Amino acid sequence: MFDSRRPRVLAALCAALAVAMLASCDRGGNAAAESGSSDTPASRSGTKPNIVYVLTDDLAWNLVKYMPHVQEMQKKGTTFSNFFATDSLCCPSRTSILTGQYPHNTGVFTNSGDDGGYRAFLKNGNEKKTFGPSLQRAGYRTGFMGKYLNGYQPGDKNGTDKPYVPSGWDEWDVAGEGYNEYNYELNENGKVVPYGKAPQDYLTDVLSKKATSFIGASAEEKKPFMLEVATFAPHGPYVPAPRDKGKFPGSRIRRPMPMTRRPSTRRNGSAPCHR
Structure with a gap:
């Protein structure tokens, strides 16, 4: 469960995302992007770059040193040295990523209730404002997963007669409650598909295979593509893939004092503040 008052730290690894956001949302802005070369093949030829955007949930930067695949993505991707987070909460931040707008424009201020989450996102018409439709109009094949x-x-x-797919997405493979990595459902292009607890049902692996398939199909069609893969991991309850269990024996997570000690009433009689 999410505590709507608790800040969420979302770490993202991007490949040429600045090009996507600036071109697709038709908005101005300043962003400094660094890569292996400032003069990329796409910029020299004027072609449209392919974009793979991986958004993780609650990935702390101090964990990246244990993740060689993430480090490899970082080396081959684009690093933004000048960037801004519009909000540290999960849903307001995700909505800003999808629309390029601030929370006071999107109307998504928290993670649940009338002013938060999916309900507020729909109520304020944000599905029509995502970068998906804009990229489709620009000739891109678009995908959203996770x-x-x-x-x-x-x-x-x-409002439709069957599970729907928001406008702007050629490929839609999205889960609801996927934090446990097993026993979840995916909306696969309008069809709800249940997954169980077999090793091959591990959600992050399922998304990886679908992402690879999407990229391959896009290459065959010879169309530029934009793919967002938004994992539930490493958000709690911290369920590893079967192959990764026991990889760090003896390692312990150091928790700050407020996480291990229950709040107590102050001596002057005032009540503690619970978060």
């Missing part, structure tokens, strides 16, 4: 917004369920119909 986590959408808090409160979304794969079977949501949104």
